[in-house]
Amino acid sequence: MAFSVNYWVDENDRAAGIxxxxxxxxxxxxxxxxxxxxxxxxxxxxxxxxxxxxxxQAKAEEIQKRTAEQKAGRESAG
Structure with a gap:
């Protein structure tokens, strides 16, 4: 094979359109x-x-904030 192509996207990238x-x-x-x-x-x-x-960057910050809020909500409920 002359070349290889790897394609991937993770959850954060997909949310940001990358x-x-x-x-x-x-x-x-x-x-x-x-x-x-x-x-x-x-x-x-x-x-x-x-x-x-x-x-x-904006989407990553939004996801981090949302994750922290969800974690805080679970900790206060438990």
Whole structure:
């Protein structure tokens, strides 16, 4: 196989609208290009657009706050 593609998303990422794709070149041209649906070349490394990063951070904070509130509610009830 010339390359492998790994796709995953966890609960927090999904809530923030983030999907993760990793492409690894296994054999062949080490200068292969990966493109998105629009044909734009994806550069090597982590590319998380600023807007996605901002939304992800906001959603992560919201989830942490909600989790803490739920935990506090269970502790006060028990």
């Amino acid at each position: 999907e993760t794709v990793a492409v690894r070149i296994e054999n062949g041209d080490c200068y292969a290009e990966v493109v998105d649906n629009a044909g734009n070349v994806i550069e090597c490394g982590h590319q998380r657009p600023a807007e996605i990063n901002r939304r992800w």
